[in-house]
Amino acid sequence: RRRAGRAADGRGRPCRAGNGASRRGRGRRGRKPRLLRRIRGLGGAPRATSGAADDDAGEGDPSLHGTRLTRKPAGSKATPGVAAIRGRSARPVIENLAGVAVVAPAPGGALAEESVLVPEPFDLALVVRSHGWYDLPPWRWDPARQVLGRPLRLGSGRLVDAEVAPAERGLAFHAFADGGLSAAESREARAGLGICLALDEDLEPFRALAAGLEARRAAGTGKDLPDLRWALARGAGRLLRSPTVFEDAVKTLCTTNCTWALTRVMVANLCDKLGEASPLGSRTFPTAAAMAARDERFFRDEIRAGYRAPSLLALARANAEGALDLEALRASPLPTEVVAERISALAGFGPYATEHLLRLLGRHGHLALDSWTRPKLARLRGKRSVPKDATLRRWYAPYGEYAGLAMWLEVTADWHGDRPTWPPRADASPRRGRTSGARPRHRGGKKRGTSEKETG
Secondary structure, three states: OOOOOEEEOOOOOEEEOOOOHHHOOOOHHHOOOOOOOOOOOOOOOOOOOOOOOOOOOOOOOOOOOOOOOOOOOOOOOOOOOOHHHOOOOOOOEEEOOOOOEEEOOOOOEEEEEEEEOOOOOOOHHHHHOOOHHHHOOOOEEEOOOOEEEEEEEOOOOOEEEEEEEEOOOOEEEEEEEEOOOOHHHHHHHHHHHHHHOOOOOOOHHHHHHHHHHHHHHHOOOOOOOOOOHHHHHHOOOOOOOOOOHHHHHHHHHOOEOOOHHHHHHHHHHHHHHHOOEOOOOOEOOOOHHHHHOOOHHHHHHOOOOHHHHHHHHHHHHHHHOOOOOHHHHOOOOOOHHHHHHHHHOOOOOOHHHHHHHHHHOOOOOOOOOOOOHHHHHHHHOOOOOOOOHHHHHHHHHHHHHHHHHHHHHHHOHHHOOOOOOOOOOOOOOOOOOOOOOOOOOEOOOOOOOOOOOOOO
């Protein structure tokens, strides 16, 4: 139905074309693909680097402390212009962020694209692979093309498929939706991706503290301090998050007392059985209402949640009924210890789960130790036996409220080297229980050393 061919767009770049040149830009049955309102960036409106500012640039976001705002210069070839990706097939032909021509998901579908703002230094791959969330649906990560995508649910109930990739300056952002978006929906989509990439988190205090402690370590006066030179050089420290605290909380419960493989099974089942189809055909993460409508047996048998079933159901029903407002924890002014108490009061949240969720809220004062971090830290530090938790806390105490972040950057440094240990290589020899470098069983029990077994 489509004839292979090459055509040139208005900028002289090749693009895919199909039959029906007289129907240029029209979808099936004569519908015109409508463009979404342009989304101006994830963290606020950019300042022009030269000349007059863009007419559609709004006010900057004050939450981007210390961020140099730039816009991709006119004529840049980092990402194609909207006019360049309007095809001539029965359905609109577009280019994704990898520059590959694809057919739009449905007649009348819409695309928005724009350069977006990031703090400096910023490395998208470091944020994506900061921990295992990118390996769980509904996230999609293409490491070869450096494209991260997922569906987003707007407050109006509309679904948008969003993806980001490195561009010449900052990031390139695409959003796909069925129909157009209002200005408010555009801002909401922009804010959702900003939350996921932790662009609202100010890491300058951490970087200043780490630089000072690195000077101490280099001078030989901080023998137990971690070596974080790589993190300072590459801008590491932002952790990939979900667009909602509810999703982060559910996924955290799915990591307790099990292998990473079982975590993937549970989260995939949640999306497949309770999620909705997105504009590009993937499945969304389920809403609290969708989960609350099921019973405990469904979570045990269909989701394979095992002993977590009552905790997942209780969490979903409390959110759906309005008895619990997890989203308020994102910007809560309460002290970390108070927030920790409220999280630990939830069913299924032991020390590890509580501190892990705190980490995703940008509160790094706790270490979130589990059965993987303890022995790995011992191995990294050349210890014959696993140190006590009190010893581990003493190692990172100089980092104060960033102790947990410093620990996590040390324990995952080998994920980001020339030969990353996570995810495990395909040629790695299997070991009983898990492969070397694989994500471990997380311990969410109430005290260290309790007997736990894998359930599902």
